[in-house]
Amino acid sequence: MSQNPSIPPCRVRPVVKLSFDPQTQPVIAPNAVLNPLPDAALQADFIAQAFSRSIEWQVEPVFAKDFLVHRDPETGLLLPDHSGMIPAAVFFPLIQRENGLHVLFTRRTDHLTSHAGQICFPGGRIELHDADVIAAALRETHEEVGIGPDHIQLIGTQPGFITSTGYTMQPVIGLVKPGFVVQPDQSEVAEVFEVPLSYLMDPRHHQLHQATLPDGRQRLYFSMPWNHYFIWGATAALVRNFYHYLAAAHKQL
Numbered sequence: 001m002s003q004n005p006s007i008p009p010c011r012v013r014p015v016v017k018l019s020f021d022p023q024t025q026p027v028i029a030p031n032a033v034l035n036p037l038p039d040a041a042l043q044a045d046f047i048a049q050a051f052s053r054s055i056e057w058q059v060e061p062v063f064a065k066d067f068l069v070h071r072d073p074e075t076g077l078l079l080p081d082h083s084g085m086i087p088a089a090v091f092f093p094l095i096q097r098e099n100g101l102h103v104l105f106t107r108r109t110d111h112l113t114s115h116a117g118q119i120c121f122p123g124g125r126i127e128l129h130d131a132d133v134i135a136a137a138l139r140e141t142h143e144e145v146g147i148g149p150d151h152i153q154l155i156g157t158q159p160g161f162i163t164s165t166g167y168t169m170q171p172v173i174g175l176v177k178p179g180f181v182v183q184p185d186q187s188e189v190a191e192v193f194e195v196p197l198s199y200l201m202d203p204r205h206h207q208l209h210q211a212t213l214p215d216g217r218q219r220l221y222f223s224m225p226w227n228h229y230f231i232w233g234a235t236a237a238l239v240r241n242f243y244h245y246l247a248a249a250h251k252q253l
Helices: 044-052 061-066 133-145 233-252
Strands: 086-097 100-108 123-125 152-157 160-162 167-176 189-196 207-212 218-226 229-232
Touching: 044 086, 044 152, 044 167, 044 233, 061 160, 061 218, 086 133, 086 152, 086 233, 100 133, 100 229, 123 133, 133 152, 133 167, 133 189, 160 233, 167 233, 189 229, 218 233, 229 233
Parallel strands: 086 167
Antiparallel strands: 086 100, 086 123, 100 189, 152 167, 160 167, 207 218, 218 229
């Protein structure tokens, strides 16, 4: 695979530890009341169609300044802004089950130096040998949960998100084909679990929190609790953005 010259060399960053417990911070009211997506907008065929068309939409307004929308002029792929940030890619895996589409998440192991124990999508930083963000997302997914590219049907990409830890995290959306076997890398992944897409695409399950940092600044973040799992932060922001895209697509298609 050819090297991507647009990806800067990896830089070592200090570990950023949370100064607050994300599960105990106050929940504030969202700016607008949004409706759950109808069942028609939660089908694999509709989602694939939505990403194959030009949809007029807006990213999550709470984090409008934190989403990046640059595109590669040749491929049309959304690209992260690399100025001072570490580019990263995650795979947003959709899995067809009898009761509808589900989304696959992982829980990071507790001993990791970054985001230990947190819920996330498979993914990681884009390496020099990765051809593009899609190649990075597929590689990381294979390494972390054992799902190879031959079991993935690519659907599209969405804007990258600037994380508080210095990364631009860009999601690659795809459908995991039947017959896959999950084989987690136990050094990084403590658990692999699924959440119904219908649950995630219902804004009544989206909680907007406000945390006060030690220096007095306020930090906003979404959470989407599911059973005993606390999906929050950048991962929840990507899910929220996915909702906005599908909601706009459902009105336009």
